[in-house]
Amino acid sequence: xxxxxxxxxxxxxxxxxxxxxxxxxxxxxxxxxxxxxxxxxxxxxxxxxxxxxxxxxxxxxxxxxxxxxxxxxxxxxxxxxxxxxxxxxxxxxxxxxxxxxxxxxxxxxxxxxxxxxxxxxxxxxxxxxxxxxxxxxxxxxxxxxxxxxxxxxxxxxxxxxxxxxxxxxxxxxxxxxxxxxxxxxxxxxxxxxxxxxxxxxxxxxxxxxxxxxxxxxxxxxxxxxxxxxxxxxxxxxxxxxxxxxxxxxxxxxxxxxxxxxxxxxxxxxxxxxxxxxxxxxxxxxxxxxxxxxxxxxxxxxxxxxxxxxxxxxxxxxxxxxxxxxxxxxxxxxxxxxxxxxxxxxxxxxxxxxxxxxxxxxxxxxxxxxxxxxxxxxxxxxxxxxxxxxxxxxxxx
Amino acid sequence: xxxxxxxxxxxxxxxxxxxxxxxxxxxxxxxxxxxxxxxxxxxxxxxxxxxxxxxxxxxxxxxxxxxxxxxxxxxxxxxxxxxxxxxxxxxxxxxxxxxxxxxxxxxxxxxxxxxxxxxxxxxxxxxxxxxxxxxxxxxxxxxxxxxxxxxxxxxxxxxxxxxxxxxxxxxxxxxxxxxxxxxxxxxxxxxxxxxxxxxxxxxxxxxxxxxxxxxxxxxxxxxxxxxxxxxxxxxxxxxxxxxxxxxxxxxxxxxxxxxxxx
Numbered sequence: 001x002x003x004x005x006x007x008x009x010x011x012x013x014x015x016x017x018x019x020x021x022x023x024x025x026x027x028x029x030x031x032x033x034x035x036x037x038x039x040x041x042x043x044x045x046x047x048x049x050x051x052x053x054x055x056x057x058x059x060x061x062x063x064x065x066x067x068x069x070x071x072x073x074x075x076x077x078x079x080x081x082x083x084x085x086x087x088x089x090x091x092x093x094x095x096x097x098x099x100x101x102x103x104x105x106x107x108x109x110x111x112x113x114x115x116x117x118x119x120x121x122x123x124x125x126x127x128x129x130x131x132x133x134x135x136x137x138x139x140x141x142x143x144x145x146x147x148x149x150x151x152x153x154x155x156x157x158x159x160x161x162x163x164x165x166x167x168x169x170x171x172x173x174x175x176x177x178x179x180x181x182x183x184x185x186x187x188x189x190x191x192x193x194x195x196x197x198x199x200x201x202x203x204x205x206x207x208x209x210x211x212x213x214x215x216x217x218x219x220x221x222x223x224x225x226x227x228x229x230x231x232x233x234x235x236x237x238x239x240x241x242x243x244x245x246x247x248x249x250x251x252x253x254x255x256x257x258x259x260x261x262x263x264x265x266x267x268x269x270x271x272x273x274x275x276x277x278x279x280x281x282x283x284x285x286x287x288x289x290x291x292x293x294x295x296x297x298x299x300x301x302x303x304x305x306x307x308x309x310x311x312x313x314x315x316x317x318x319x320x321x322x323x324x325x326x327x328x329x330x331x332x333x334x335x336x337x338x339x340x341x342x343x344x345x346x347x348x349x350x351x352x353x354x355x356x357x358x359x360x361x362x363x364x365x366x367x368x369x370x371x372x373x374x375x376x377x378x379x380x381x382x383x384x385x386x387x388x389x390x391x392x393x394x395x396x
Numbered sequence: 397x398x399x400x401x402x403x404x405x406x407x408x409x410x411x412x413x414x415x416x417x418x419x420x421x422x423x424x425x426x427x428x429x430x431x432x433x434x435x436x437x438x439x440x441x442x443x444x445x446x447x448x449x450x451x452x453x454x455x456x457x458x459x460x461x462x463x464x465x466x467x468x469x470x471x472x473x474x475x476x477x478x479x480x481x482x483x484x485x486x487x488x489x490x491x492x493x494x495x496x497x498x499x500x501x502x503x504x505x506x507x508x509x510x511x512x513x514x515x516x517x518x519x520x521x522x523x524x525x526x527x528x529x530x531x532x533x534x535x536x537x538x539x540x541x542x543x544x545x546x547x548x549x550x551x552x553x554x555x556x557x558x559x560x561x562x563x564x565x566x567x568x569x570x571x572x573x574x575x576x577x578x579x580x581x582x583x584x585x586x587x588x589x590x591x592x593x594x595x596x597x598x599x600x601x602x603x604x605x606x607x608x609x610x611x612x613x614x615x616x617x618x619x620x621x622x623x624x625x626x627x628x629x630x631x632x633x634x635x636x637x638x639x640x641x642x643x644x645x646x647x648x649x650x651x652x653x654x655x656x657x658x
Contacts, residue, residue, distance in 0.1 A: 022465060022468065022592070023588055023589065023592050026468070026469065026472060026583065026588045027585055027588055030472075030582045030583045030584070030585065030588065031585075033582060034582055062584060063582055063584050063585060064584045064585030064586045064587070065585065068585050072586065072589065076586075077584075077585035077586045077588075077589055078586070078589055079585060079589065083585075087585075
């Protein structure tokens with residue numbers, strides 16, 4: 001028999017590890033250890049109790065995870081995008097809710113302040129957000145404007161002193177625990193603009209959604225803005241046009257494409273280990289053809305996702321990443337992870353439905369991930385438009 | 397307080413370790429190398445001493461070029477400087493040889509306190525710290541579980557059978573630390589980035605004025621004869637008791653009659 005494939009972990013079949021730099025590996029390992037110690041022992045209980053562990057926020061800040069790919073001069077770690085992706089992978093190996101917290105804080109709050117904010121705004125907010133002293137949320141989606149954000153109803157009215165915002169935002173991760181919200185609204189001329197809204201401003205309120213059977217270790221809220229008045233210097237000067245809001249989503253989707261790999265790996269590794277140990281009909285279930293096929297399908301999906309994410313990271317670091325490439329990665333990797341989680345749940349049999357194992361929790365979470373940040377179907381249409389030149393989701 | 401921490405890079409034992417077919421050592425292909433866990437605690441303790449009393453933390457490692465990675469981990473945790481020693485003549489050096497090299501490095505830098513891990517998880521030898529103290533002519537205590545720095549003196553605690561031994565040791569001194577002494581911090585991501593930019597000096601035996609014949613393989617009084625993989629564990633015996641009481645009785649019987657540990 002030929003020599004076995006020399007991989008370090010069962011989920012690294014193509015030795016992607018060898019492609020990583022020392023910094024990328026160290027960054028991944030430090031967060032991996034954090035997740036092993038601080039997340040995995042408790043996540044099942046948190047998830048069942050619908051609890052987001054706010055006590056982890058300062059720890060994530062101290063570790064440097066929040067906005068880790070933004071420059072050091074703003075108090076961030078200044079990591080490359082592959083290292084950043086690996087962090088998201090490790091966080092989501094713990095739970096999609098924990099990764100979502102970091103994605104929102106880094107890609108949807110810190111990134112727009114970095115990319116569209118004034119120098120004063122950057123210096124004031126980014127170091128505090130990086131340390132986790134401030135928590136942010138991102139308000140784009142509305143109760144009746146999700147896949148079609150251009151249909152937003154939130155309005156921004158210019159006054160002598162600043163802006164008055166009114167409207168409702170829905171499905172907002174971190175909503176009720178946030179100190180500030182990046183809110184997108186249409187001005188009187190119809191232009192979409194981005195604003196930093198302190199959540200203690202009169203007229204602002206956040207209401208949690210408690211009926212979720214997915215993403216339970218994460219805060220999801222509705223934001224109500226009732227004549228919320230903010231000064232001029234809280235408008236993001238560069239955040240003019242819906243494209244700027246979508247630019248934030250591109251950043252977040254990039255992290256999600258990596259995060260999904262982590263969830264899939266967690267499910268595959270537990271299914272593989274269970275299949276080797278669990279005996280049925282007098283032999284380990286890993287010795288049955290159906291279970292082997294399931295495991296091989298899972299590994300194939302994981303390997304494909306890893307390579308897609310890695311290459312996307314190279315393109316991002318080279319400044320050549322296109323949003324349609326991000327769509328392909330997000331669409332593929334999240335759906336692949338969801339399928340892996342479901343397969344893993346089946347391999348685990350009845351045990352798989354409990355929180356003693358991770359597959360069911362990941363599968364339930366990934367239903368949200370498959371939908372948020374551009375649904376699977378919307379990414380299909382973005383890619384369809386990209387390769388055919390025909391837009392199949394134009395306004396009726 | 398200027399603290400020097402001596403560290404070792406060891407294989408990550410979370411992965412399976414394979415012995416080479418000819419028994420000459422372990423198969424290093426595909427291994428992850430990490431900072432020895434006990435040394436991580438020594439680095440942590442040094443950082444805490446610096447936080448309380450000021451000063452510097454310098455980490456020192458004798459090992460092949462890859463060992464600089466272990467030093468980078470310590471730098472990422474917050475150490476100020478790192479010194480790497482390697483020389484082809486050190487391939488096959490024994491613990492005393494390595495201790496003599498470390499002693500020469502430490503002697504050349506300010507050191508109020510020298511910390512080591514109690515043992516390295518690769519060979520579990522627990523020799524280097526003690527030998528280092530001997531070569532430096534300093535007081536020492538091994539496997540300490542608590543360290544308090546006073547005026548020119550350290551108070552340390554050692555966990556001994558049935559109690560705690562409290563020692564007062566004049567400084568400078570060499571201590572090896574137990575894992576219970578602290579909970580090491582995670583290397584932070586900004587720390588990792590800063591560590592990447594720090595220069596790590598690599599010293600040769602000649603730089604240290606040491607003779608390969610005294611510290612290298614030629615001087616080794618201990619040589620590895622052969623490595624054998626641990627014996628394969630046999631499959632366990634499964635019993636299916638009728639009741640919890642029956643289960644407890646079967647386990648007790650096994651411990652008494654078969655395992656003979658009760």
